[in-house]
Amino acid sequence: MSLPAFIFTALLIFQAGLVVTGGAVRLTGSGLGCPTWPECTDGSIKPIVRQAEGQLHAWIEFGNRLIAWLILILALAALIYIVKKLKNRKDYKRLRALALLQIAGFAGQVVLGGITVLTKLNPISVSAHFVLTLPLIAGALALRHRILDKPVLSVKPTTLTVSKIVVALTFIVLVIGTVVTGTGPHAGDVDAVRYKLDERFISWLHADAVILLIGLTLALIFVIRAAEEELVKKYLGKLVLIFLLVSLSQGAIGYIQYFTGLPELLVGAHLLGATLVWISAWRIKLTVSNNSK
Ligand code: HEM
Numbered sequence: 001m002s003l004p005a006f007i008f009t010a011l012l013i014f015q016a017g018l019v020v021t022g023g024a025v026r027l028t029g030s031g032l033g034c035p036t037w038p039e040c041t042d043g044s045i046k047p048i049v050r051q052a053e054g055q056l057h058a059w060i061e062f063g064n065r066l067i068a069w070l071i072l073i074l075a076l077a078a079l080i081y082i083v084k085k086l087k088n089r090k091d092y093k094r095l096r097a098l099a100l101l102q103i104a105g106f107a108g109q110v111v112l113g114g115i116t117v118l119t120k121l122n123p124i125s126v127s128a129h130f131v132l133t134l135p136l137i138a139g140a141l142a143l144r145h146r147i148l149d150k151p152v153l154s155v156k157p158t159t160l161t162v163s164k165i166v167v168a169l170t171f172i173v174l175v176i177g178t179v180v181t182g183t184g185p186h187a188g189d190v191d192a193v194r195y196k197l198d199e200r201f202i203s204w205l206h207a208d209a210v211i212l213l214i215g216l217t218l219a220l221i222f223v224i225r226a227a228e229e230e231l232v233k234k235y236l237g238k239l240v241l242i243f244l245l246v247s248l249s250q251g252a253i254g255y256i257q258y259f260t261g262l263p264e265l266l267v268g269a270h271l272l273g274a275t276l277v278w279i280s281a282w283r284i285k286l287t288v289s290n291n292s293k
Pocket of ligand 1: 176181184257267
């Protein structure tokens, strides 16, 4: 693997991984494993022996914080690579801005992480923490897409419009998902306040939005097959099919976890699935956007 492929792929993987490790923090009840911020416990940046919160909780929360720092290192490496090696590219400024946004996003996550701990895992702050990772994952994916010169296809206006609606609806599904979590048993921790909503209502709203999303994705496949030329049919059609399959699997996990009392392992799988759904949606967005590089 070449150096740029390594840096930009690692950045994407860690951005997505942070969501899953963040989930592990929540699902193991380790949100306050490091009760202070930016230190882990008073007087120490890392967990200490005999920490009141317990070693396991402290290290899980601390591990999540470490991954965030790793992301900063990778984002800086990405910026340095772009500035040193890619100055002559037509999209240099765009690439530089995307890398800078990864760094700004890191700063945003650190501040939000701090607010989350200081507000004792308030659900709005926990949801925002997740939602902020979505543009960061999208940005990391965009960087990788450009650096590895992945195709950008010119498509018919209808395909473009339906694709954009699919991606926007995916975002909405994800945001509603965080509200479902913030209403139910796996919000911040046992004592954290919840959104004052009916759990059943918000879960069904989330699932209904997913059903609409699946319907629109099928419509997109139909539009591509009916109106696009062979290359688009093949390449974009494959990306949309992957999105459909990932979303269907994610939907299945969603229903199973709902009807089996939200076991932690499935909820963790649902969180991983959520990042994969988002990545596969954003790949569609990047492929059909504009072809000016
Ligand atoms: C494309 C499909 C789906 C996506 C992208 C998605 C995404 C999400 C996200 C992002 C969360 C919040 C995770 C967190 O903050 O920890 C969530 C939670 C949840 N989702 Fe979905 N979801 C999908 C389908 C479904 C379906 C069909 C159901 C069926 C009822 C469902 C049920 C739930 C439940 C019950 C939770 C709360 C889990 C918890 O206690 O943490 N999801 N979903």
